[in-house]
Amino acid sequence: MICSLNICMYFFAYCSAVHDQVVPTRNSSSRVIIHVDLDCFYAQVEMISNPELKDKPLGVQQKYLVVTCNYEARKLGVRKLMNVRDAKEKCPQLVLVNGEDLTRYREMSYKVTEIVEKKLQQLQSDELSAVSVSGHVYNNQSINLHDIMHIRLLVGSQIAAEMREAMYNQLGLTGCAGVACNKLLAKLVSGVFKPNQQTVLLPESCQDLIHSLNHVKEMPGIGYKTAKRLEALGISSVHDLQTFSSKILEKELGISVAQRIQKLSFGEDNSPVTPSGPPQSFSEEDSFKKCSSEVEAKTKIEELLASLLKRISQDGRKPHTIRLVIRRYSSEKYCCRESRQCPIPSHVIQKLGAGNYDVMTPMVDILMKLFRNMVNVKMPFHLTLLSVCFCNLKALNTTKKGPMDYYLASSLSTSSCSGKRSFKIKDSHMENIS
DNA sequence: TGGGGTTAT
């Protein structure tokens, strides 16, 4: 029997996903999802570029935050998103490196994506006859070799191990993996044994895993805002959410969110693994204590734009929309951002690719118009963040139609259509079972 | 709370 597996991978902050629809030929409800999470990705990249850091407690700093840290530092009490002062207090020997420039993390992320895609193609020819697990089994549950779903998950655990091996051998990166029947559970179970280990969840232990969460906030898909709204309804544990009136929840959160998160609370998640491909937007942002003049803002915007132009020219695609985002100073803990966006005029887009025409000037002009649209520069203001974003990325310049366009368009559409590929995995053991 | 990125309205 031939089945295809659905593999999904996420990485901290830099996002890459590799995917495949997992469909044992007829039954689309029994998927196998592999979720891979690299251990403290930024810190690993830093330790690879400077091996002296390897056995020291290391934190990656952005502004006055330690955004992530290695496991040496965690043993000594440092946590993700900890204040630099608190972290130094907890751990005076903590070594800090600046991680505000994401360039090297991005580069490593692209390498990981490449390796995973190569490995996925290789799997087609690999013979995986898995009758044993790789890594941990959640709850130490015993395996039933007569249960077809158990067998599929075991195959998944072997593939996960191969993925992690490839990433370690070729890039020196370690990470965790979780194998389960949907994305939610795969992600949750991936964190049970850390770091650099993997765990498979057999369906019978699903409820145990879900109820091991202490609070609904720990459920992936329920963020700060949603958790706050749930709290206002008296919902705090997963059990609270499971048993709460669906009608009232729908009224409070809207039918879409309500139904989705209540399903999550039971461990149900039918969301597909979506091919992410290259990013759909590029942005650069900078935060600071205070920006209160237009000149100051313009200088910062020029810096952000310059970096962005460099990145977009490497990508090859062209943005058709530009956006400016600000954050105003607020005494409240969580302040919102405001943004203004507009289309990029086609003559500016054309200058992006070729020639040495100055593209900065017209772009800065547009951005400053957006800026003045949000901020009344005749009144005092206090900003704490500026961000410039290129989005609505298009591969080709389709503004002009030439005689060649027909051919170009058709050759593109054959390669970029429908999105989902399928990888066949021969599993000799499965023939015996089914 | 950084520096992102995607989804919903």
Place this chain on the structure above:
DNA sequence: ATAACCC
């Protein structure tokens, strides 16, 4: 086009 939400 903008805000909300998530990691």
